[in-house]
Amino acid sequence: MNKTININLANTFFHIDEDAYNKLQRYLEAIRRSLANSQGKDEIIADIEARIAELFSEKMQHERQVITFKEVDEVISTMGQPEDYLVDEEIFDDAPKQKTYTQATKSKKLYRDIDDKYISGVSSGLGHYLGIDAVWVRLLWILLAFASGGTFIFVYLLFWILVPEAATTAQKLSMKGQPVNISNIEKKIKESFDDVAERVKKVDYDKVKSNSKSFFDSLGEIILLLLKVFGKFIGIILLIIASTVLLSLFISLFTAGTIDILDTGHGWQNYVNIATDIPIWVMSILLFFAIGVPFFFLFYLGLKILVTNLKSIGNVAKFSLLGLWILSIIGLIVLGIKTATDRAYNGYTSEKNELYTTPADTLTIIMNKDEYYDNVFYGNDLEVVVDENDNKKIYSEKIHFNLKKSTDSIPYLKIDKRAKGNSYEDAKQNARAIEYNYSSTQNLLKFDNYLLTDIENKFKDQQIDIDIYIPANQVIYLDETTKYNLGYRTENDKGYYRTNMVNHYWKMGEDSVLKCLDCEDENDPDSEDNTNTNENDPEETNRINIGENGIDINVKNEEGNEFKMKIDEDGVKIKTK
Structure with a gap:
């Protein structure tokens, strides 16, 4: 039966066997003797005890477990022996006869390095753990934060909260992957004392003693400090902006390289393909270097501001990038x-065709829904489509028509095909190459709501302008499909905007102004909004008036159904409710 002792080692309680305790005590006494003349003796002993307590904790499976002779031997083997261990044979009769340092290589542990930090030491700790410079970890955090829309900021905060800081010497050694033994602990603490001593040597004691530092000197140092902080902030801003732009350029470059393969038929890439003779990948490379090179130097400048000892990229790299930028520009x-020169001149061709309709007929105007309707975005000025013969065509919906009064009784229309080119003849040739169709019957006029041209003709701002000349008193009905194709040069007596003129009957006036036949007249005293009749008075509601202005009938039943009819010189107007 062995006696157990309760000990407090580095603020941690352990149950230890008496023989194991005696050996541990002799071991610590030997360490104290070997460090008798060492600077920072107490700090070294405290760190060694903390490391021993940590090793004991790792070996314990439950709180009531007793530390035995075996665990003490294992800890001593891990920590190594003090300098005077070999000559103290009376104390360590059972010790090995040579200095032993096991565990030459220690696995790294993740800690926050508070001695080399900007915010919390997370990046510096990760740098030690991954074996890379902390500045690259910080740059990676910045890039990931912007690429993820700020998500990695919360990841950084989690690291800050969950990863402990390297406070003790043992933790700092574990963070760097160095064996936590007596030799390294002593070395680490002595280095810390040497750093402090070096800083103390640099203090100007004469100034401190004389207290002669002026107010302006202090103010100058404060301003200099603020400027340094502001400079660091500017460096961070430059890094953020430049890295965001460079990342976007890389993504755009590789995306542009797959556009020709994908061939989606929509968007800006088609404009580049059919508006210029240069391949899209060449355009992408030119833009990449023209924009990317200046932002790369901004990125490098931000690094220089933040890292004082950053190595130069070299004159060869600098002048090479400058040359690429100049060539790209x-x-x-x-x-x-x-x-620009390919679109310097305007040209058009015009054709005039008679319409086979009479003033007695109501001419209905419709924009024909095309076969490509489901494959393009409505209202687009530019698309690329494939016809029934698998030929690529440039597709555009730039079609507009206007209604005007004919000079005689014969209705007709004039179709102008317009385009641009590098000369008048080239522009006219591009206009002639436009493919456009319409159809006309006695009371129906159908226009295609699109135009086509071969993709080899390139996009030269092709468009169609149609003028429909209608005799006076001709009635026209504008279908809903004409909503976005009716031009601005069509006048009406209601002052309606062109999109509000659809779904109404209009009559061409002598003054080339369309008169609405079924619009609510705001100035008509007999209209629904301006009538003075009392709807609750059946004698006023149910009436038939015959006068100089024509016949006015207004009938309303008990269910609220209402019938109105007015006959005058403008025709017959009927409303039901």
């Missing part, structure tokens, strides 16, 4: 000039 300028 020249290429974009040349491309811009060529694109």
Whole structure:
């Protein structure tokens, strides 16, 4: 039966066997003797005891477990022996006859390095754990934070909360993967004392003693400190902006390289493909270097501000990037000039066709829904479609028509095809290449709501303008499909905007102004909004008036159903409710 002792080792309680306790005590006494003349003796002993307590805790499976002779031997083997261990044979009769340092390589543990931190030491601790410089970890945090929309900021906060800081010497050694033994603990603490001593040597004691530092000197130091802090902040801002732009450029470059393969038929890439002769991948590379090189130097400048001893990238790299930037700018300028000259002149062709309708008929105008309707975005000025013969065509919905009074009794229409080019002849040729169709019957006029041209013709702002000339007193009905194609040069007596003119009957006036036949007249005293009749008075509601202005009938039953009819010189107007 062995006697057990309760001990407090580095503020941690253990149950230890008496023989194991005696050996541990002799071991610590030997360490104290070996450090008798060492600077920072107490700190070294405290850290050694903390490390021993940590090792004991790792070996315990439950709180009431007793530390035995075996666990003490294992701890001594891990920690190593003090300098005078070999000559103290009377104390350590059972000790090995040579200095032993096991566990030469210690696995790293993740801690926050508070000695090298900007905010919390997370990045510096990860740098030690991963074996890379902390500045790259900080840059990675910044990139991930912006690429994830701020999500990694919360990940950083979790690291800050969950990862402990390396407060003791043993923890600092474990953080760097160094064996936590007597030798390294002593070395680490002595290095700390040397750093403090070096700082103390640099203090100007004469100034401190004389207290002669002026107010302006102190103010200057404060301003200098603020400028340094502001400079660091500017460096962080430069890094954030530059890294965001560079990351976006990389993504755009690789995305642009797959556009021709995907061939979706929508968006800006089609404009680049059919508006210029240069391949889209060449355009992407030019834009990448023209924008990316300046932001790369901004990124490098931000690093220089934050890292004082950052190595230069070298003159060869600097001048190479500068040359690529100049060539990219020249290429974009040349491309811009060529694109502008390709659209410097306007040209058009015109054709005039008679319509087979009479004033007695109501002419209905419809925009024909095309076969490509489900494959394009409505209202787009530019699309690429494939016709029934598998030929690629440029598709545009730039079609507008206007209603005007004909100079005689014959209705007709004039279709203008317009385009641009690098000369008048080239512009007219591009206009002639436009494909456009319509159909006309006695009382129906159908226009295609799109135009086509071969993709080889490139996009040169092709469009169709149609003028429909209608005789006076001709009645026209504008279908709902004409809502976005009716032009601004069509006048009406109601002052309606063009999108509000649809679904109404109009009559062409002598003054080339359309007169609405079924619109609510705001100035008509007999209209629904301006009538003075009492709807609760059956004698006023149920009436038939015959006068100089025509016939006015208003009938309403008990269920609230109402019938109105007015006959005058403008025709017959009927309303039901």
